Amino acid sequence: MIILNGGSSAGKSGIVRCLQAVLPEPWLAFGCDSFVDALPARMQAAEGGIVFAADGEVSVGADFRALEEVWTEGIVTMARAGARVIVDDVFLGGPASQQRWRKSLGRLPVLWVGVRCDRVVAAGREVARGDRVQGMAAAQADVVHQGVLYDLEVDTTHTESMVCARTIAAHVS
Amino acid sequence: MIILNGGSSAGKSGIVRCLQAVLPEPWLAFGCDSFVDALPARMQAAEGGIVFAADGEVSVGADFRALEEVWTEGIVTMARAGARVIVDDVFLGGPASQQRWRKSLGRLPVLWVGVRCDRVVAAGREVARGDRVQGMAAAQADVVHQGVLYDLEVDTTHTESMVCARTIAAHVS
Amino acid sequence: MIILNGGSSAGKSGIVRCLQAVLPEPWLAFGCDSFVDALPARMQAAEGGIVFAADGEVSVGADFRALEEVWTEGIVTMARAGARVIVDDVFLGGPASQQRWRKSLGRLPVLWVGVRCDRVVAAGREVARGDRVQGMAAAQADVVHQGVLYDLEVDTTHTESMVCARTIAAHVS
Amino acid sequence: MIILNGGSSAGKSGIVRCLQAVLPEPWLAFGCDSFVDALPARMQAAEGGIVFAADGEVSVGADFRALEEVWTEGIVTMARAGARVIVDDVFLGGPASQQRWRKSLGRLPVLWVGVRCDRVVAAGREVARGDRVQGMAAAQADVVHQGVLYDLEVDTTHTESMVCARTIAAHVS
Numbered sequence: 001m002i003i004l005n006g007g008s009s010a011g012k013s014g015i016v017r018c019l020q021a022v023l024p025e026p027w028l029a030f031g032c033d034s035f036v037d038a039l040p041a042r043m044q045a046a047e048g049g050i051v052f053a054a055d056g057e058v059s060v061g062a063d064f065r066a067l068e069e070v071w072t073e074g075i076v077t078m079a080r081a082g083a084r085v086i087v088d089d090v091f092l093g094g095p096a097s098q099q100r101w102r103k104s105l106g107r108l109p110v111l112w113v114g115v116r117c118d119r120v121v122a123a124g125r126e127v128a129r130g131d132r133v134q135g136m137a138a139a140q141a142d143v144v145h146q147g148v149l150y151d152l153e154v155d156t157t158h159t160e161s162m163v164c165a166r167t168i169a170a171h172v173s
Numbered sequence: 174m175i176i177l178n179g180g181s182s183a184g185k186s187g188i189v190r191c192l193q194a195v196l197p198e199p200w201l202a203f204g205c206d207s208f209v210d211a212l213p214a215r216m217q218a219a220e221g222g223i224v225f226a227a228d229g230e231v232s233v234g235a236d237f238r239a240l241e242e243v244w245t246e247g248i249v250t251m252a253r254a255g256a257r258v259i260v261d262d263v264f265l266g267g268p269a270s271q272q273r274w275r276k277s278l279g280r281l282p283v284l285w286v287g288v289r290c291d292r293v294v295a296a297g298r299e300v301a302r303g304d305r306v307q308g309m310a311a312a313q314a315d316v317v318h319q320g321v322l323y324d325l326e327v328d329t330t331h332t333e334s335m336v337c338a339r340t341i342a343a344h345v346s
Numbered sequence: 347m348i349i350l351n352g353g354s355s356a357g358k359s360g361i362v363r364c365l366q367a368v369l370p371e372p373w374l375a376f377g378c379d380s381f382v383d384a385l386p387a388r389m390q391a392a393e394g395g396i397v398f399a400a401d402g403e404v405s406v407g408a409d410f411r412a413l414e415e416v417w418t419e420g421i422v423t424m425a426r427a428g429a430r431v432i433v434d435d436v437f438l439g440g441p442a443s444q445q446r447w448r449k450s451l452g453r454l455p456v457l458w459v460g461v462r463c464d465r466v467v468a469a470g471r472e473v474a475r476g477d478r479v480q481g482m483a484a485a486q487a488d489v490v491h492q493g494v495l496y497d498l499e500v501d502t503t504h505t506e507s508m509v510c511a512r513t514i515a516a517h518v519s
Numbered sequence: 520m521i522i523l524n525g526g527s528s529a530g531k532s533g534i535v536r537c538l539q540a541v542l543p544e545p546w547l548a549f550g551c552d553s554f555v556d557a558l559p560a561r562m563q564a565a566e567g568g569i570v571f572a573a574d575g576e577v578s579v580g581a582d583f584r585a586l587e588e589v590w591t592e593g594i595v596t597m598a599r600a601g602a603r604v605i606v607d608d609v610f611l612g613g614p615a616s617q618q619r620w621r622k623s624l625g626r627l628p629v630l631w632v633g634v635r636c637d638r639v640v641a642a643g644r645e646v647a648r649g650d651r652v653q654g655m656a657a658a659q660a661d662v663v664h665q666g667v668l669y670d671l672e673v674d675t676t677h678t679e680s681m682v683c684a685r686t687i688a689a690h691v692s
Contacts, residue, residue, distance in 0.1 A: 013649075017648075017649040023213075028244065040194065049199075073254045074247040078244060083243040083247075124682070125533075125679070127540045128536050128679075128681065162643030186476075187471075190473060191474050194473045297507065298507070300364050301360030301363055301364050303360075303363040336470070366560065367559065372558065372586060380553060383553065388540065417547065419597060420597035424593035
């Protein structure tokens with residue numbers, strides 16, 4: 001199992017798709033985007049759910065946390081059942097978010113990867129992609145890494161997704 | 174857990190979103206679309222993966238089946254861990270597809286729902302949505318239901334997604 | 347040229363895709379969605395631009411109106427230069443919106459089509475599609491037709507997009 | 520009017536969104552993607568239309584060319600009517616594609632911008648974005664620029680979209 005953590009617009013999804021392309025075996029990819037897609041629409045912008053404020057701040061409530069926990073269990077079960085799984089996540093809770101995964105993972109081997117990107121560069125890419133609330137990239141760039149421990153860090157500021165993916169893949173095989 | 178089975182363009186995703194809106198508790202939604210999204214891009218149109226032929230026929234290989242099995246395990250684990258989960262699937266294998274879920278589910282209670290739609294109407298909606306290979310709707314309309322047992326069937330030919338969702342929701346609570 | 351007018355989630359885009367499929371000649375399709383996509387992101391939710399309120403009300407400002415006018419000129423030019431063009435629009439301004447097109451069209455022949463849908467049914471489809479602010483369908487269902495004159499009206503409440511498209515196509519050839 | 524030309528995955532759309540964000544006045548954005556979206560679905564993969572081969576080669580037929588010509592007329596009309604317009608295009612025909620625009624533009628002032636990207640880097644980004652036929656980026660990277668004249672060239676290989684946009688914007692005002 002590979003778990004990538006990084007702020008919005010740091011380039012996690014691009015790295016995941018490149019990883020799936022360069023790794024010889026088939027890997028399943030899940031992430032916070034696919035989790036949010038699985039939620040009822042009303043939990044977006046609802047107390048208890050996930051709120052994307054106009055300034056890019058993201059806050060999540062108790063219902064979100066509870067569902068996230070069982071979702072985590074399910075993803076880990078796939079890995080335990082033999083699937084190769086890549087997860088990209090945004091550790092809004094910092095070390096507590098990492099701990100949530102650790103609790104589910106038990107002794108399952110995992111490669112922890114930090115995906116960094118300069119705050120200003122990520123904010124520019126957020127404008128370029130055009131499908132995100134402005135401000136998330138800057139708000140999350142540093143805070144999601146505080147207190148989190150990695151096996152490997154990549155930085156997309158000056159390095160292409162494909163090159164980052166090859167670096168990560170070299171640690172897998 | 175609620176499992177919906179029906180052919181492409183029968184209206185499963187619309188019913189799922191309506192179900193998430195009318196059910197008072199938060200339900201997570203997963204389905205074959207989200208599973209295919211989790212696969213490496215190269216498994217689409219590859220031997221061993223999933224192939225969407227130009228005529229709408231869909232065929233899946235051994236690698237696809239193997240990953241689908243562990244994915245099923247993971248989704249069932251979420252339900253077992255307390256999440257309310259709606260799945261929409263296309264039982265290309267008919268009763269064998271239902272059996273795959275049954276094997277994972279064990280004694281977990283599930284509501285089996287068949288989502289039917291007249292073949293010609295589904296083919297028209299496939300044109301109207303514009304994002305699917307033409308021919309899938311007609312090819313799958315009947316075959317996915319053969320030999321499958323349901324607690325409840327809805328038919329979107331003349332009934333709105335929201336009305337179907339209310340019918341299903343009435344069986345849940 | 348064919349111009350369709352109807353509220354959000356009345357089924358205009360589906361009818362347009364079906365029309366493009368059933369009409370033997372190639373028709374270009376444009377609409378308010380493609381116009382909004384052409385605007386700077388900051389004009390969404392900005393004074394002067396277009397604002398989608400949380401309750402589904404849509405309001406547009408002076409900058410939006412000015413750009414819409416030149417966009418209309420451009421679309422009409424394509425028709426004048428020989429292209430077959432289908433436009434789907436939401437006449438938030440009612441007869442004034444129709445007048446905007448009339449002014450550009452001059453003597454160019456056009457088929458005016460009203461796309462109606464029962465307010466409650468449209469609201470249900472808005473939930474089912476899951477990608478629109480809730481409330482737009484109900485807010486627009488009737489008001490966009492007030493004072494507008496049509497050559498032809500279709501109603502998607504009980505009629506499929508494909509059937510509506512065939513009805514419209516019969517008036518074209 | 521600003522016209523950007525570059526191969527697939529060179530980063531044109533990102534630059535356009537950044538340009539719309541940094542330019543103080545509202546600019547409308549159109550491009551080959553929005554043109555292809557306006558075509559009937561059957562013209563994708565049809566003789567006479569546009570064909571995306573499995574190896575990334577793109578070929579277009581007579582019907583496509585004819586519609587593209589009237590579309591060009593319409594876009595230029597918007598600029599002539601006072602709109603600020605950014606177009607991103609892929610000059611598959613090289614200088615002939617540029618000439619098509621020139622013929623419509625007449626004396627309308629335009630800023631010609633070449634968007635270059637190293638072929639290998641563009642191919643990697645094509646994998647990372649995950650929504651394009653593999654091979655287009657490499658096939659188009661150089662050929663679309665042959666014989667085309669620019670006022671300005673940017674290269675996204677080592678320069679962010681936002682920085683390229685600022686460079687272009689400096690030539691506008």
